[in-house]
Amino acid sequence: MELFVQLLANTLQIGAVYVLFALGLTLIFGVMKIVNFAHGAFFTAAALIVTSMVPFATVELGVPLWAGYLLAAFAAIAVVLSIGALVYSIGFQHVLKDLNGSFILSIGLLLILNGAYLAIYGGAPRSVPQVLPGTVNVFGATLTAQRLALVIVAAVVTGGLYLLIERTRLGLALRAVAMDQEAAMLQGIPYRRVALYGFLIGAALAACAGVLMAPINAVTPVSGDEFLIKAFIIIIIGGLGSVTGAIIGGLFIAMVESVGGYFFDPSTATLAMFILVIGFLLVRPQGILGNVE
Amino acid sequence: MNIGKCTRPLGAATLMLLLAQAGAAQETLKLGISAPMSGSAATWGLGMEWAAEQAAEHVNEDGGVTVDGKTYNFEVVTYDNKYSATEGARNAQTMLNRDGVKFIAGSIGTAPVRAMQALTERNGVILFNTAWGKSVKGPQFRYTFTQMNTPFEILEPFYSFIKEQHPDLETAVLISPNDATGQELEPVAVETWKSLGVEMLASDWYERGTTEFQPIATKIASLDPGLVDFSAAPPTDVGSILKELDVLGWEGVKVMTAGTSVEALMAVAGDAAEGAYLGASADFSSDSATEVQKKLNAGAREALGEPLNGITISSYDAILALRAAMQEADSVDPEKIKDVLPSVRFDSSYGPSGFGGADVYDYPQQMLIPVIVTQVVDGKAVELTRSNPAELEALSND
Numbered sequence: 001m002e003l004f005v006q007l008l009a010n011t012l013q014i015g016a017v018y019v020l021f022a023l024g025l026t027l028i029f030g031v032m033k034i035v036n037f038a039h040g041a042f043f044t045a046a047a048l049i050v051t052s053m054v055p056f057a058t059v060e061l062g063v064p065l066w067a068g069y070l071l072a073a074f075a076a077i078a079v080v081l082s083i084g085a086l087v088y089s090i091g092f093q094h095v096l097k098d099l100n101g102s103f104i105l106s107i108g109l110l111l112i113l114n115g116a117y118l119a120i121y122g123g124a125p126r127s128v129p130q131v132l133p134g135t136v137n138v139f140g141a142t143l144t145a146q147r148l149a150l151v152i153v154a155a156v157v158t159g160g161l162y163l164l165i166e167r168t169r170l171g172l173a174l175r176a177v178a179m180d181q182e183a184a185m186l187q188g189i190p191y192r193r194v195a196l197y198g199f200l201i202g203a204a205l206a207a208c209a210g211v212l213m214a215p216i217n218a219v220t221p222v223s224g225d226e227f228l229i230k231a232f233i234i235i236i237i238g239g240l241g242s243v244t245g246a247i248i249g250g251l252f253i254a255m256v257e258s259v260g261g262y263f264f265d266p267s268t269a270t271l272a273m274f275i276l277v278i279g280f281l282l283v284r285p286q287g288i289l290g291n292v293e
Numbered sequence: 294m295n296i297g298k299c300t301r302p303l304g305a306a307t308l309m310l311l312l313a314q315a316g317a318a319q320e321t322l323k324l325g326i327s328a329p330m331s332g333s334a335a336t337w338g339l340g341m342e343w344a345a346e347q348a349a350e351h352v353n354e355d356g357g358v359t360v361d362g363k364t365y366n367f368e369v370v371t372y373d374n375k376y377s378a379t380e381g382a383r384n385a386q387t388m389l390n391r392d393g394v395k396f397i398a399g400s401i402g403t404a405p406v407r408a409m410q411a412l413t414e415r416n417g418v419i420l421f422n423t424a425w426g427k428s429v430k431g432p433q434f435r436y437t438f439t440q441m442n443t444p445f446e447i448l449e450p451f452y453s454f455i456k457e458q459h460p461d462l463e464t465a466v467l468i469s470p471n472d473a474t475g476q477e478l479e480p481v482a483v484e485t486w487k488s489l490g491v492e493m494l495a496s497d498w499y500e501r502g503t504t505e506f507q508p509i510a511t512k513i514a515s516l517d518p519g520l521v522d523f524s525a526a527p528p529t530d531v532g533s534i535l536k537e538l539d540v541l542g543w544e545g546v547k548v549m550t551a552g553t554s555v556e557a558l559m560a561v562a563g564d565a566a567e568g569a570y571l572g573a574s575a576d577f578s579s580d581s582a583t584e585v586q587k588k589l590n591a592g593a594r595e596a597l598g599e600p601l602n603g604i605t606i607s608s609y610d611a612i613l614a615l616r617a618a619m620q621e622a623d624s625v626d627p628e629k630i631k632d633v634l635p636s637v638r639f640d641s642s643y644g645p646s647g648f649g650g651a652d653v654y655d656y657p658q659q660m661l662i663p664v665i666v667t668q669v670v671d672g673k674a675v676e677l678t679r680s681n682p683a684e685l686e687a688l689s690n691d
Contacts, residue, residue, distance in 0.1 A: 003511075003515065006511055007508075007511065010507040010508055010511060013505075013507060014505045014507065118330075118331055122335070122339070123329070123330045123331030123332065123335035123338070123339065123373070124335045124336050124339055124557070125332075125333055125335065125336070125529045125557060125560070125561070126560075127560045127561055135540050142540055142541055142542065143540065144540050213504075217504050217505075217533060218333065218529045218532070218533065218560070218561045220331060220332050220333065220335065221331055222331055222332055222375075222502075223504070225502070226502050226503070226504050227504070257505060257508060258507070258508045258511075259508075260508070261507075261508025261509055261511075261512070262508050262509075262511050262512045262515075263512075265497035265498050265499065265509065265512075266497070266498065266499035266500065266503055266506075266508060266509050267471040267497075267498035267499055267500055268498075269508065270500050270503075
């Protein structure tokens with residue numbers, strides 16, 4: 001029994017970040033109808049900024065670690081939002097609903113940003129001290145306090161996003177644009193502005209994931225790439241453009257990784273994910289909750 | 294007319310200047326490095342590049358390499374191979390075809406090295422490497438030379454020493470990166486542990502680039518082995534697994550066969566790395582280190598923030614071997630140098646050295662250096678023991 005609780009805890013820990021990351025990617029696709037290959041670069045930017053800001057805040061400014069981390073988190077999200085606004089205005093707003101154009105643009109942007117991170121931070125792995133040290137035991141499963149906090153924050157952010165989309169005017173506009181852009185515009189919804197908001201929310205979600213991961217894993221200038229591949233798998237399985245699908249897909253992939261990694265090994269679990277994607281593309285290409293277009 | 298009078302001498306002068314520069318450029322030999330400069334193994338690439346630059350600087354300050362009446366200086370050019378075969382092949386293309394590199398002073402990773410060999414052997418380019426796979430060696434690869442100890446030199450003395458320290462050790466789990474390096478190391482590791490009476494409970498694989506290690510840590514903890522061998526995993530990945538194992542309460546012997554950078558390990562694992570045995574690290578600040586190694590180590594600490602290890606210092610030794618071979622052959626022709634290298638004697642950073650390993654690889658292309666076992670004690674690599682291969686002993690006694 002304890003083993004299954006531990007595997008469930010592992011699933012939630014891994015899935016929490018996957019969900020946040022994939023939500024941003026699927027939201028951008030839903031609203032803008034583009035696939036953003038540079039999404040992982042937003043995640044990486046936030047994580048890297050945290051790795052440099054935390055030592056600065058704690059050593060230079062003399063603030064406690066938790067305060068330094070919070071300061072770094074806000075700074076990281078602000079920087080990512082600025083980068084997001086810049087690349088949207090320079091590039092993405094010109095390729096809305098253009099899969100080919102957005103593909104080329106986002107791949108180019110990914111190369112530029114990865115190159116910039118490498119030049120600024122170097123290639124060596126960077127780490128941040130654990131903000132919440134110690135371990136906790138939840139129904140027999142052992143996990144670090146840091147991981148538990150990550151799961152809680154990720155759940156709160158996901159819940160907040162769900163409420164924003166379901167209960168606010170902006171959410172209504174996002175959903176309307178995702179369903180039928182032309183019909184939404186006929187109803188007076190400013191498509192370009194809504195697309196910008198959707199893009200920025202997506203970038204902020206990637207930044208949140210990066211901020212939460214920084215104290216847990218080593219951070220490198222290519223950290224986001226691994227998450228991007230997983231996020232594509234998640235949104236293909238969950239359904240492109242579906243927020244609920246991204247949540248289900250994220251937790252499902254985390255479960256495959258957790259259970260497969262335990263009963264077989266991590267390599268087999270990774271292989272299983274790709275086989276699952278192939279299976280979905282063959283049998284149900286729209287994913288679990290996606291719409292056929 | 295006046296313009297012509299002015300431009301002709303100016304053109305001639307420019308041409309002469311260009312020719313002079315071309316002449317000067319011919320006296321600089323580019324030495325390539327193809328190593329991971331980003332990702333979890335970046336500490337290896339960054340250190341290797343730095344050590345190569347120190348060796349090149351040392352050779353140049355000594356007046357360069359004079360062969361056949363001509364003096365050559367060394368210049369290091371580095372490319373990020375991201376520990377992948379694709380990037381290894383791309384680097385080889387760029388080095389050979391664009392930069393005209395004839396000597397590669399360091400290359401990390403069996404898969405990238407294999408990819409490079411396809412070009413270097415065909416084009417007659419000397420390829421020094423740290424690949425742990427046996428498949429990159431043999432009489433068919435006469436331009437390829439290994440510049441550090443590999444599992445076939447390390448495992449037997451390394452594992453035997455650990456077993457001596459922990460005679461009650463009965464069970465182990467092996468976790469290997471799922472690439473050419475891991476695949477070639479795994480059967481040798483399993484067999485060696487078996488020969489020492491240690492039962493292998495599981496031998497699992499993970500993909501390089503993996504970020505989540507809780508599932509494998511959960512599995513290891515539930516198997517509760519006496520020892521976990523992290524095979525060819527880089528320090529950052531090992532650190533992540535050790536941290537998760539620590540959370541799950543596993544306590545046992547930690548073995549990093551490819552264990553090198555204690556700083557990178559500690560940065561991720563913290564106290565969870567304490568006591569880990571390292572097979573490819575070294576304490577180059579200890580009394581057993583040579584003066585050259587102490588100086589290099591101190592420089593690396595200052596420049597990179599961490600000391601050198603068995604992998605990173607290897608480019609320094611490769612360049613010294615190359616210089617000796619050039620002088621011995623009285624040529625910079627790789628064709629002649631590859632014939633001289635198997636029998637050349639040179640002063641490596643460890644002391645007198647040469648190449649051997651014909652008994653294992655059917656061709657003497659393995660650099661002869663001591664096998665050093667270290668352990669993480671108070672966050673630092675402390676040397677526990679060292680042993681010289683028989684061929685190195687014989688060479689030293691000559």
